[in-house]
Amino acid sequence: MNFVQLLQVVGITALVTVGLALLVLRLRAALRGWLCRRLCPRYLKPLGVRRRAGRQETRND
Numbered sequence: 467m468n469f470v471q472l473l474q475v476v477g478i479t480a481l482v483t484v485g486l487a488l489l490v491l492r493l494r495a496a497l498r499g500w501l502c503r504r505l506c507p508r509y510l511k512p513l514g515v516r517r518r519a520g521r522q523e524t525r526n527d
Contacts, residue, residue: 467475
């Protein structure tokens, strides 16, 4: 294996790694979106999703 072939292998490996990382991120986002639609809010707390009721201001007249 000469130097040019080695560079090609390194380049292809880097592209495949980046492609797989992007695929995993997309799948994770799709799964999170599906879970947010299916589960009630108390089960989503570990995912960082917290749905709180709107805050009502108290009037101190």
